[in-house]
Amino acid sequence: MKAVIFDLDNTLFDHTGSAEAAVRAWLPSLGADPSDALVAEWFAIEDRVYPRWLAGELTHQGQRRARLHEFLPLVGHPVPATEPEQDEFFTGYLNLYKSHWSAYPDARPALELAQGNGWRIGVLTNGSTVQQNAKLETIGLAPLVDVVCTTESLGVSKPDPQSYLQTCAHLGVHPAETLMIGDNLALDVEGAQAAGLTARHLNRPAGNLLTDLLPRTWKRYDEVADVLRPRTDADWPTDRDRINQDVVNPHQDR
Incomplete structure (x- = not known):
């Protein structure tokens, strides 16, 4: 491996946690109680509307307006009449x-582990260029990233094979030399593998954090750290012993 590409939202950046906190703080200004049900509706609407931007049906600002059209009636708040007014209204949530x-x-x-290996580091995200770069700057990870590729900058979204191949090209590596890590199985793993990359699924808490309808499995990068860590001669006896043990008892701890 010569490079690793990370997804951003809910992989490096805690989008769900940030958005949940923002909605809870925003709802009282709309005259609504920040209930679990309303927060869940906010995420459900986002999941329905955001893909319409990725598909080219809406502009990035248009998908924000569409979310207001669906959400505000749920709290009994009128939708602002004009698009500029809707854009201004959305900033209340956006600032939070x-x-x-x-x-x-x-x-x-x-990222530091990958950087210490001498690997090139990329971020591939289905998001807007300005906002995604701003996230990396704000959370302090931008200096560790060599290349940021977004839906807007590439003109395609995951899982289009070109999104992964173009990111590899920007990093100056071949797909077969590249590892992709992300929280979305279809977009960050299956799509990347179909394009010739190696991929690992980082299963952050799945779905809505406020309910138990979906599994809430936490997985740290510890499980992929061994993939990123360079091997030394001292590692091989341990690896050989483990392989021999598996041969003797191949079903142990499986």
């Missing part, structure tokens, strides 16, 4: 979202 931006605790150690 920005104020809660944070990286996962294991994000910087993972």
Whole structure:
């Protein structure tokens, strides 16, 4: 491996936590109680509307307006009449979202580990160029990243094979020399593998953090650290012993 590409939202950057905190702080100004149900509706609407921007049906600002059209009636608040008024109204949420931006605790150690290996580091994200770069700057990870590729900068979104191949080209590496890590199995793993990259699934808490409808499995980068860590001669006896043990008892701890 010569490079590693990370997804951003809910991989390095805690989008769900930042957005949840922002919605809870925003709802009282709309005259609504920040209930679990309303926060869940906010994320459900985001999941329905955001893909329409990726598909080219809406502009990035247009998907924000569409979210207001769906959400505000739920809290009994009128939707602003004009698009400029809607854009201004959305900044109430957006400013709170920005104020809660944070990286996962294991994000910087993972980037530093990859950097220590001499690997090129990329970020590939289905997001807007300005906002995604601003996130990396705010959470302090930008200096550790060599290349940031977004839906806007590439003209394609994951899982289009060109999104991974173009990112590899920007990093100056071949797909077969590149590892992709992300929270979305279809976009960050299956899509990357189809394009010829190696991929690892980082399963952050799945779905909505406020319910138990989906598994809430935490996984740190510890499980992929061994992939990133360069081997030394001292490692091989341990590896050989483990291989021999597996041959003797191949089903142990499986």
